[in-house]
Amino acid sequence: MGFTRGFHNRRQEPRDPRLPPGQYDTGSLWPVLTAEVTPKISTASWAFSVEGLVERPTIWTWDEIQALPPSSYEGDIHCVTTWSKLGVTFKGVSVDTLLATAVPLPVATHALAFCYTAQSSTVPPIAYTTNFQLDDLSGGKAWVAWEYGGQPLPIDHGGPARLLVPHLYFWKSAKWVAGLRLLDHDQPGFWERNGYHNRGDPWVEQRYDGD
Ligand SMILES: Nc1nc2c(c(=O)[nH]1)N[C@H]1C(S)=C(S)[C@@H](COP(=O)(O)O)O[C@H]1N2
Numbered sequence: 001m002g003f004t005r006g007f008h009n010r011r012q013e014p015r016d017p018r019l020p021p022g023q024y025d026t027g028s029l030w031p032v033l034t035a036e037v038t039p040k041i042s043t044a045s046w047a048f049s050v051e052g053l054v055e056r057p058t059i060w061t062w063d064e065i066q067a068l069p070p071s072s073y074e075g076d077i078h079c080v081t082t083w084s085k086l087g088v089t090f091k092g093v094s095v096d097t098l099l100a101t102a103v104p105l106p107v108a109t110h111a112l113a114f115c116y117t118a119q120s121s122t123v124p125p126i127a128y129t130t131n132f133q134l135d136d137l138s139g140g141k142a143w144v145a146w147e148y149g150g151q152p153l154p155i156d157h158g159g160p161a162r163l164l165v166p167h168l169y170f171w172k173s174a175k176w177v178a179g180l181r182l183l184d185h186d187q188p189g190f191w192e193r194n195g196y197h198n199r200g201d202p203w204v205e206q207r208y209d210g211d
């Protein structure tokens, strides 16, 4: 009997296969991580721009982007600070839909996401940015999202709308996103210039520069 009990005591809870290495499940909590003061953007003044190396630079107003075919994400999100949130739901529009209108030029290989910034929240203002290879934003892997769990996206989490790129660490999911600039070269964003990994794949723990 001692053998059975000892065997039982050594058993580990099976690890949720949805958790990448080094991550834990934050459960119902959703931490807020912001390097700046939360900007308050009304939907009336909000717009989203796809610009740079595209055939048709395009700006969508709130009503215009809401009228595009909706797209949802059901899955997990992973923050570099080691929390993951499993089984979340976001709704918005696929970045594919936006790129299909703007039409990237053949030379476009990368993109920089840029954001709304609170007036003089810091000196100088942070003006959060984050960078991508274009393939990480296309093929059904990226959204501009304005609903979380069937409710409007809370302002602390990036409302009215944020970028959602859930296959990469969550710093790539720019809050209060204002647009994408398509480029023919890589241009590291705010955290990528400050020690974070350039790409940020959670499954191979691309956390920091050099990982
Ligand atoms: N505009 C903007 N977007 C941002 C940030 C920020 O400071 N400003 N922080 C990033 C970081 S580091 C993380 S981990 C996630 C956190 O999102 P959450 O606060 O909704 O959890 O947002 C990312 N998007």
Ligand SMILES: [Mo]
Residues within 6 Å of the ligand: 033, 079, 080, 081, 170, 171
């Ligand atoms: Mo972060």
